[in-house]
Amino acid sequence: MCGIFGIVTDKEQLLGPILVEAARRLTYRGYDSVGAATLNGSKIDLRKDAGRVDDVAARYNLAEMTGQRGITQLRWATFGEPSQVNAQPHLDSDGDLVGAHNGNVVNNVELRQQFMAEGLLVRSHNDGESCVHAVERHLNRGHGFIDAIRLAHADLQGDYAFVIGRINEDCLYAIKKGSGLVVGLGEGFTCVSSDLPSLLPLTRTILRIQDGEIITLWPDRVELHSVKDGSPIAREPETVTQTMEAVQKGGYAHFMLKEIHDQPQVAREVLHMLQGSPDVQPVLDRIAAARHVYFIGCGTSYHACLAGAVYFGQLAGKAVIPVVATQFISQYLPAVGPGDVGIFVSQSGETKDVLNALQPAEQRGMTCYGLANVIGSTLTKTTAAWLPLCCGYEISVPATKTFTNQVVTFLYLAYRLAGRDPRELDSIPELMEQTLALAAPQVEAITPSVNAWNDLYCLGYSATYPMALEGALKLKEITYAHCEGMISTEFKHGPLAAVTKGFPVLFIAGPEDVPLIVSGINEVTCRGGRAIAIAQADPRLEANASDIITIPVAPPQVSSLLAVLPLQLLSYYMCVARGYDPDFPRNLSKTLTVD
């Protein structure tokens, strides 16, 4: 996820420190390059490069930059490698416009060819530059700035927000389409940023921007226009009175609930990233040719490895060994050698058990890849290549959005390895939104009765088995109740003995597994137990289960991913009803750097 920030003031002044601080506040989004531009009269000062904020700021002395207007951008590479030329902001052909974007322009390749054919000077491969040229081309044709942005909006496909300015003017322009954008109004300045928390140290007077709105930022006011017809939009600013922490929670009571609801958007982000990533094909080529493939992780990340192994087997016919990192060392390390591939999965990228497995595997010649959320973590620095989870900060100790993006990534890779069109997965974010909306009231309704128990089982089969394990882990982690996840067919081989009147057993039923799950349900209900099914609407389940939590219709693998969302919600509601804090469960830590 990139981040943009722009500021317009009433006179030339030192803007460098403001831009560097704003960039620092956006680093949580993940980035590999940093840039800043200031505009003053007829001059643009542009400094940028690949690297961390502090490195680039020191190397290019960003703190000394002055101007009446300024833009900063943190770039996470999708189009074009991380490099000085691909870093943002970008100039137009003759250097009188400068702009930067956040998001993905999916027709970037075609647009660059058009711009070059039209004689525009294209310097980079980056889609942020295409936003600048898209405006430039329409300004060159004689349109005013707002109309040029409207026409650029018609040319630029994808989700993005950008900010742009021209020499010899007093204002900056910005537009929002799909990516976040918030405006701030202060004494003698206005500003715009990818998110609200990054504006709050500057001002608490803000304007929330909707998709399809063009913003003109002046030193003392802001104007909004509709991208549809250019008509002005009236909107009163609002004052943010909440604490920074409450703002960071996005209006939710806890980070966990916010992060559960972040899942559709971060799934969108990771799918965009994967579609543009140059690292995907080489990783798949190595996997296809590998002697053995291992997916290695701990806790929730291990459950994602299990799901990935199911998808690779079912969709691509590729056998994968999913294994807990410590067991990998004791069980498989002696067999590991060149020709083997391991994907090491860790949200934090710092889990010691995972790093302990990585080093000897590399020494034995295994090609080691990483899947991590925290950019700059040890895992991302020590693997041959790594893919980001694109989740932004995950603050709550129970992993939610990082788990689902691990699963989405594995599903995407399995589709690609199978030669299937991964655009079939583009419906995932919307299906997740529908699942949350559909499941929340159903889950809330069963919470009090389930919460009366301190022992539960959560059963799945095939692609839903890893989700049963993950649901059980979430329940254990924050409700402190005992919940065991297992394959549904194993329940009759022992645990069935635990069933008494009303004993709750959660069954996740994939669309292809309903008959088998119905057998399991009946084994529980005929002994007086309560069988709660999580599944697509199905008359066979409705006729047999005690309760059913309905999720939307989707193909089996996608359906398995959706099924974990009601379990996250159930654990959250049970935890809060028990009076516990879901974000900081007792005895646990977000990053486990110990043996």
Ligand code: AGP
């Ligand atoms: C998940 O809710 C837990 N916090 C825990 O199981 C976690 O997934 C595990 O410790 C591994 O962490 P990692 O993904 O950062 O490596």
